[in-house]
Amino acid sequence: MLLxxxxxxxxxxxxxxxxxxxxxxxxxxxxQVLALDDQRKTTQTQRDQLQAESNSISKEIGMxxxxxxxxEAEQIKARTAQLKQEIKELDEQNSKAEEELKALLYTIPNIxxxxxxxxxxxxxxxxVLEHGSIPALGEYKLPHWELIKKYDIIxxxxxxxxxxAGFPVYKGKGARLxxxxxxxxxxxALNAGFLEVQPPILVNEDSxxxxxxxxxKEGQMYHATADNLYLIPTAEVPITNLYRDVILSEEDLxxxxxxxxxCFRREAGSWGAHVRGLNRLHQFDKVEIVQITHPDKSYEAxxxxxxxxxxxxxxxxxxxxxxxxxGGDMGFTSAxxxxxxxxxxxxxxxxxxxxxxxxxxxxxxxxxLRFRGEDKKTQLAHSLNGSALALPxxxxxxxxxxxxxxxxxxxxxxxxxxxxxxx
RNA sequence: AGAGGAGUGGCAGAGUGGUCGAUUGCGGCGGUCUUGAAAACCGUUGUACCGAGAGGUACCGGGGGUUCGAAUCCCUCCUCCUCUGCCA
Numbered sequence: 001m002l003l004x005x006x007x008x009x010x011x012x013x014x015x016x017x018x019x020x021x022x023x024x025x026x027x028x029x030x031x032q033v034l035a036l037d038d039q040r041k042t043t044q045t046q047r048d049q050l051q052a053e054s055n056s057i058s059k060e061i062g063m064x065x066x067x068x069x070x071x072e073a074e075q076i077k078a079r080t081a082q083l084k085q086e087i088k089e090l091d092e093q094n095s096k097a098e099e100e101l102k103a104l105l106y107t108i109p110n111i112x113x114x115x116x117x118x119x120x121x122x123x124x125x126x127x128v129l130e131h132g133s134i135p136a137l138g139e140y141k142l143p144h145w146e147l148i149k150k151y152d153i154i155x156x157x158x159x160x161x162x163x164x165a166g167f168p169v170y171k172g173k174g175a176r177l178x179x180x181x182x183x184x185x186x187x188x189a190l191n192a193g194f195l196e197v198q199p200p201i202l203v204n205e206d207s208x209x210x211x212x213x214x215x216x217k218e219g220q221m222y223h224a225t226a227d228n229l230y231l232i233p234t235a236e237v238p239i240t241n242l243y244r245d246v247i248l249s250e251e252d253l254x255x256x257x258x259x260x261x262x263c264f265r266r267e268a269g270s271w272g273a274h275v276r277g278l279n280r281l282h283q284f285d286k287v288e289i290v291q292i293t294h295p296d297k298s299y300e301a302x303x304x305x306x307x308x309x310x311x312x313x314x315x316x317x318x319x320x321x322x323x324x325x326x327g328g329d330m331g332f333t334s335a336x337x338x339x340x341x342x343x344x345x346x347x348x349x350x351x352x353x354x355x356x357x358x359x360x361x362x363x364x365x366x367x368x369l370r371f372r373g374e375d376k377k378t379q380l381a382h383s384l385n386g387s388a389l390a391l392p393x394x395x396x397x398x399x400x401x402x403x404x405x406x407x408x409x410x411x412x413x414x415x416x417x418x419x420x421x422x423x
Numbered sequence: 424a425g426a427g428g429a430g431u432g433g434c435a436g437a438g439u440g441g442u443c444g445a446u447u448g449c450g451g452c453g454g455u456c457u458u459g460a461a462a463a464c465c466g467u468u469g470u471a472c473c474g475a476g477a478g479g480u481a482c483c484g485g486g487g488g489u490u491c492g493a494a495u496c497c498c499u500c501c502u503c504c505u506c507u508g509c510c511a
Contacts, residue, residue, distance in 0.1 A: 045473055048480040055480090058492040062441035065491095073491080080491045247470085368471095376452095378470085 001105045001212075001366045003380075004037045017111030020118050020327035033104050040097040047090040054083045106215060110362040112327050113299075113336035119326030126326065128338070131310065132319030135345050140403045143346045144396040145277030147403060148174065151423050154278070154395075166267075166282035173423050177398075177410075178285060180417035181391050182260050185287035185312065189258035189388060192308055194289055197259045199238030202229040207241040210367045212333040222264050231264035235288035236385045240363060243292055247378055248371040254301060255292040258388070260285065278392035279351065285391040291384045292369065295361070298382035299336075302358045305386045306338045309354045312389055315413045318397050319343045321350065335360045342393065346400040351393040356386030399423075 007014050007030060018026035057080050064073040117126045148154035153174025159167040170178050186196060208214035208230055213221060222231040232238055239259050248255070263286050278284075289308070293301045306322065313320045325337040334357040341350035361380040364370070370378040402409040408423040415421050 041473065044480085048473060051481090052479055054491080059442060061491050065441080077491050084491085 001362065002108055002111070003361065003365055004033065004101070004105070007033060008037075014111055018108070020112050020116065021109055021330075022120060022328055023109065029104070029108070033101065033108075036097055036101045036104065040094060040101060043090050043094040043097065047087055047094060050083050050087050050090070054080055054087065057083075109332045110335050110359065112330060113358070115324065116330065116336055117324065117326045118328075120328040121326075122329050124326040125329055125339070126324040128322040128324050130319075130321040131314065132317070132343075134319050134343050135401050137345050137401075137403065140405065141346050142400070142403060143277065144344075144399045147399045147408065148277070151408070153177070153423060156277075164282070166280070168278070168281065173418075173420065174395075176418055176420075177395060177414075177423075178391060180414050181389075181394060182285060182287060183417050184414055185388060186258065186260055188312060188315075189287065189289060194256045194258035197239060197242070197257050199235060199242070199259055199261065201232050201238070201261050201264075202227075203232055203238050203241065204229060207237055207244070210241045210244045211237050211363055212366065213237060216332070220266055222266060232261060233265050234263050234387075235259045235261040235286065236290060239288065239290045240292075240383055240385065241367065243369045243381075243383075244367040246369055248292070248369075248381065250294065250371055250373050253292065253294045253371060253381065254297065255290075257290045258287060259290075260287045262286075263390075278396045281392055287388050289386050289388045292364075293382050293384065294371070295379070295382050298358050298360060298384060301382075301384055302336065302338075302356065305356045305384060305388075306340075309340055309356060309386055309388050313340065313342060313353075316394065316398065316411045317413075318394070318401065318411075320353075331355075331357060333357075333359050333362050335362065340389075342397040344393070344397050344400050346403075347396075351397060353393045353397075354387040354389050356384070358382065358384045 002014070011030065015026055015030060018030070023029070057076055061073045061076060061080075064070075064076075117124060119125065142150065145156075151173070153170070153172055155169045155171055156165075158169040159165075162169075190196060202224060205214060205228060208218070208221070213230070213233065218230075221233055223229075224231065238261070239257050242257075243255065262283055264283050265281075267280060267282065289305060291298075291301050291305065310320070310322065320340055320342045323339040323341065325334075325339060330337050337355055337357040339352050340354040340356070341352050343349075344351050360382050363383045364380045367383075369381050369383065371381050372378050398411065399408055402411070406422065410418055410421050410423070
């Protein structure tokens with residue numbers, strides 16, 4: 001959520017940012033926000049003044065009562081009755097304005113960083129770099145959904161039987177590959193100085209609002225209605241919310257956390273040819289890195305995270321490219337996002353395996369995540385996160401890219417974790 | 424899940440209708456003293472909103488209510504503790 005004061009002070013920047021996002025009627029929308037905020041301020045000032053009067057009368061009544069002057073006390077009570085009514089009306093106006101303001105602010109996306117290219121869709125994303133060479137598979141060119149059957153390592157039909165579509169069952173070497181990847185990713189993050197956390201995978205409403213999944217995207221989350229809890233779509237939600245309503249001291253920054261969790265996404269209506277096999281699932285595993293930084297350091301941290309994720313892909317010997325997402329393709333809450341995509345050689349397409357974003361103060365404003373600087377004043381920190389990494393598409397790429405006459409060769413770096421070198 | 428108890432400032436812990444945003448202690452910060460430190464003493468020490476400022480308003484787990492006035496009374500939800508039950 002953007003700060004109203006920021007909209008006021010940086011009006012032109014915010015307006016240009018929304019236009020880069022193709023936000024309709026940005027100008028009149030922003031003016032409406034400011035008008036509502038003005039209205040809120042006015043009613044609040046009036047309300048506070050009346051309340052001040054009422055408070056002092058109440059004190060007076062108290063003193064009169066004590067000194068036994070009942071009748072005088074009764075007389076001035078009449079005035080407070082009137083004040084009470086007026087305050088109540090102003091309160092109603094005020095909270096109405098506040099709610100409307102909040103509703104508007106919730107619909108405004110984050111302002112893109114100046115380096116974000118304009119554009120409408122994924123085609124307008126900027127390719128920052130490509131790394132590695134695409135393997136020539138020759139006659140061994142099965143897509144992963146056939147490989148998993150051939151080697152009997154992941155079973156979608158069993159998942160359908162016990163749960164439904166998009167909930168695969170990993171078996172044998174398939175299960176061990178999952179476990180190896182999770183451990184590899186966690187160990188790498190540990191070595192890079194991230195603190196490992198294991199958060200709950202169900203979260204309450206407050207947490208959903210904190211990171212921006214609510215109120216708009218509740219359709220994407222599984223909802224345990226009996227307890228009003230949501231299954232997390234990403235570990236970003238519980239990990240970032242660890243710092244909700246927290247005032248850190250400056251020396252605590254940066255906070256660097258890593259966590260492995262299963263992730264759950266309903267992905268309503270998105271089934272089709274592009275989402276076969278492991279490409280899109282309702283439940284999948286992901287290791288996530290989260291950083292809370294000083295506002296001056298967040299872009300530095302973003303670059304670090306991008307290099308870190310690239311390092312993982314290099315160690316896994318996967319060809320990848322890095323995209324800088326355009327204004328139209330970026331997530332709602334992000335100011336700058338890099339997507340990492342690996343090339344899936346049998347499908348002959350790029351698959352997104354990581355998304356690394358800087359949210360600046362967009363999340364921390366909702367979260368009330370602040371730190372106290374040297375001047376003793378509190379200010380909002382910046383939050384960032386990235387996948388490091390999401391498993392299914394990594395598995396798809398490893399299986400497809402490394403297939404050959406003798407089965408599927410495993411990346412060297414995983415072999416100590418796996419206990420085998422090929423499937 | 425049932426019965427009982429409790430949630431107050433960074434922490435501990437007073438406060439049961441009226442000058443209470445809240446006694447006190449510890450911790451933190453600043454100072455006096457000291458070559459330096461400790462001790463002692465003095466001062467200071469929550470967050471947010473409105474206001475140019477003076478200042479005002481709100482917050483004692485969350486929400487609602489009673490009252491001229493609520494940390495204090497009532498309702499409701501949440502959390503923690505104790506006992507019983509169940510369970511990995």
